[in-house]
Amino acid sequence: MxxxxxxxxxxxxxxxxxxxxxxxxxxxxxxxxxxxxxxxxxxxxxxxxxxxxxxxxxxxxxxxxxxxxxxxxxxxxxxxxxxxxxxxxxxxxxxxxxxxxxxxxxxxxxxxxxxxxxxxSDEEWTDPVETATDLPTPVRSEIPKALSIIENAQLQDDTVKTVYSVAIDESEFMNFSMDNDGSPGTITALFLSRAVAKLFPNADDPIRVTLCVNQRKALHKPKAHHSLVGGAMLEYKEKMRKWPLDRQATAYRGMVFAQTMDETVLAGVNSLKGLTQMLLSKETDQERLGISAFIAKTTDEILTATVSYVGKANYKEAEKYIRDFRTWTGATGHYPCIEIAAVNGRFTLDFIQPFSSPLIVNAFLKELDDSGITYDLQDVAVLDVPNIRLPWSV
CATH class of the missing domain: 3.30.559.10 (Chloramphenicol acetyltransferase-like domain)
Structure with missing residues (x-):
């Protein structure tokens, strides 16, 4: 404040x-x-x-x-x-x-x-996933291993979870995004993809960034209070790398559009619902934890990074009393996550990493420099979020 x-x-x-x-x-x-x-x-x-x-x-x-x-x-x-x-x-x-x-x-x-x-209202209170019926059947497909930043940068021994916070003028970043047929989320994912590609030009595994997706629209429950997050996988294909930035942004936007169609989002909801039911069907915590560990390992293998943008905060008249705004999440995966917030005239990008090296952040900032975008690296901090005492881990 x-x-x-x-x-x-x-x-x-x-x-x-x-x-x-x-x-x-x-x-x-x-x-x-x-x-x-x-x-x-x-x-x-x-x-x-x-x-x-x-x-x-x-x-x-x-x-x-x-x-x-x-x-x-x-x-x-x-x-x-x-x-x-x-x-x-x-x-x-x-x-x-x-x-x-x-x-x-x-x-x-x-x-x-x-x-x-x-x-x-009932819409706000009731879990729409629990009550959803006739959900589309998810398409089963093998997703190949993605480029791992930790492996390629040899950061296995760097385990200090760290947050780099970068501020960008809201109107400047919005105008740049629109001029290049993108949105703040897709442009951030694209800059990150380009940065990783330049750092590891000879890597064989694909660069795959997940952009978080709000499932409320597809569920027709905009007021629901629950955790309703899916994802659109954006793969930075080899053939895209020589394209101009605006064409790359158009390609990423097309991937997002295809993966945020109601049918596709609801299939993802069905997949998650089935997974939850499978976990609940197990009789012991040990079985559930084993399945959860397998899922976490699989996720680590198929993602290079994650980008999350809730949208403009719109804290109404109270925004004029806000000086700064940060979004920190626990770095549970083995890949970076960029949390984007838009509050009181500026974007804040929090790079939440399972390592301390500035390698990725510096490469991302070079993308901003090369695109003529002004930014402020506000600070660097060790990730410090409270523990959550979960009954199955006690």
């Missing part, structure tokens, strides 16, 4: 905000061999620290969400299995409305903001 945080005001804002989101006031428990979210009426914790507190543990009152503050930062920590960026943005939008209204003694407009006292 632009000013130091007032903890009493933040407490008021958090308490009022969480009244609007009862489905996030839950604890993850094991009952009769299954894992379920149960109502949690304890206060949501606010800590005075950058690190926050362990989720689903005593320190967080066994909540799957928590808040923290330090100096002029407000931090919102949430379990990704509870919601995704779209759902988290709704909570932040509500929190900023209440916090800024009291902190600055102003009456902000309520339009487009979920507020305490609202009637929560």
């Amino acid at each position: 632009r000013d130091l945080i007032e903890p009493v005001v933040l407490r008021h804002a958090v308490d009022t905000t969480m009244q609007r989101y009862p489905y996030f006031c839950v604890e993850l428990q094991k009952k009769d061999g299954q894992y379920v979210f149960v109502d949690n009426n304890r206060p949501v914790v606010i800590s005075n620290s950058f690190h926050g507190v362990e989720l689903n543990a005593e320190a967080s009152n066994y909540h799957m969400v928590a808040f923290a503050y330090q100096d002029n930062w407000i931090i919102f920590d949430v379990f990704h299995g509870l919601t995704d960026g779209t759902g988290a943005y709704e909570v932040i939008r509500t929190l900023l409305y209440y916090y800024c209204s009291e902190r600055y003694g102003v009456k902000l407009k309520e339009e487009g903001i979920r507020l305490a006292g609202d009637e929560i």
